[in-house]
Amino acid sequence: MSLRVLNGFKFSSLKTPVHRLDPRAKFLLVIGIIVPSLLFTNIYLLAGLLLVLVPLLLVGRVTRRWVQSLRAGVFLSALIFVVNFFTGPLVNAVALTLRFLLLMTTFSFFFMTTSPDDLGLAIDKVGFIRWLSRRWLGYPNALSFTFTTAVRLVPTMAVDAQTVVDAQRSRGLELDKGNLLKRVRNYIPILIPLLLIAIRRSLELAEALEARGFPGKEGRTSLFELRFKPVDYALLAISLAGIVLSFWIFFHYRVPTI
């Protein structure tokens, strides 16, 4: 089950208009949805925001994966609903469950349609991160590079983990045998090779990077430059307006749950 949830946050390498949006604008859209959904518990608003995302998911052709991750998230939504049902009014429970689904959908939409490379480029453009990276690691791109590398290594590590499990099971290791302590100890033969593979790979990666001139000089250029298109400006404007409006309403009116 847990793996299916993660599927909803994995990048799908397609080339739809949604994928081609500037990651910065898309991230602002995410914030533009999260801010009102956290400020208000109005059911219509939450449902409306969820409906706004559906066409975006359709255009990005990730609806099926989204549904998969939703199905896996049913348990948590049910839990949220039940807990809130017993501690407050029904509408409140509905609203909070909707909020959970909305937050999950928003983030999964972002990660499903934004390639780690684009995300790295976007992070690289943030002045504060560059400054921090230069202060800490002596090189402005280091932090964003670390981020992209980490994201990229996840699927590779998953494959390694499967192979290690297979190899140790072939040696008669039974993971779900014995009492709790034994079961925890059963994972030692899995974790040690995995850890060593990760360390070895990072050392190799460091050497390969150095062999290719990393970190290079200040002002490194990149093959793909992020550039705002008219769509991105529009998205940016809408998101910003949404955020500002949300705060304004939040401080001037009381919005009922229903």
Place this chain on the structure above:
Amino acid sequence: MGENGAGKTTLAKQLNGLLKPTLGRVTVDGDDTTKKSVAQLSRKVGIVFQNPDHFLFSETVREEVGFALKNYGFEPGVIVKQVERTLEALDLAHYADTSPFLLSGGERKRVALAAVLAWEPDYLILDEPTIGQDYQQKERLRSFILQLNSQGKAVVMVTHDVEFVAECNPKVVLMSKGRIVAQGQADEILSDDGLIEKASLVKPQMAKLFSQLSGFGFPRDVVDVHRAKMLLEEKLSEVKVRVAQSS
């Protein structure tokens, strides 16, 4: 044998139940693999994985080799004896108390092999055993495989190393794109241009030589040096006799 992604390792994993068939049946000594656990099947079918880094985790080589025996519930006395014997057989005895991580790549591969051989499975499956081994180690491995074979154990090898296979001349099953495309004796398969191409392999040197010598009345299906030498010697002595007669 077969190209990358042909399904060799997938097939191997079916044999000890790591993968279960979605269609059809896989049986090991008459037992359906879907009805047995991996641990039960592994007791009979030992798989040595390609990369020892996925295998090794113990502090000493001795513990590493004894790990599976402990899992299978061998008596402590038997474990000690089996481990000693396996280490001896694979020329690892002097490393018994060394950490497997301090060994070279080739040695680690041998430790991985020892870790499986220790419980003496009836069927041994080796995934790419010759990678990273020098010539001497390959020779050792070959004689070791032949020895196991003569003890009545079946050895299945997944490999790209045509020369290694050619010298053993075993039964070869050729795979391509998830299907078995041919099976037969190595000298038939590895001298067949069409099949070699299909499985993206390269002919053994002897097969290359003899396909070019076929004009002189040599057979084409020669892959090992031994048989090649015999055929060439025969021809040479024939020629020698003819030269002597004509002069």
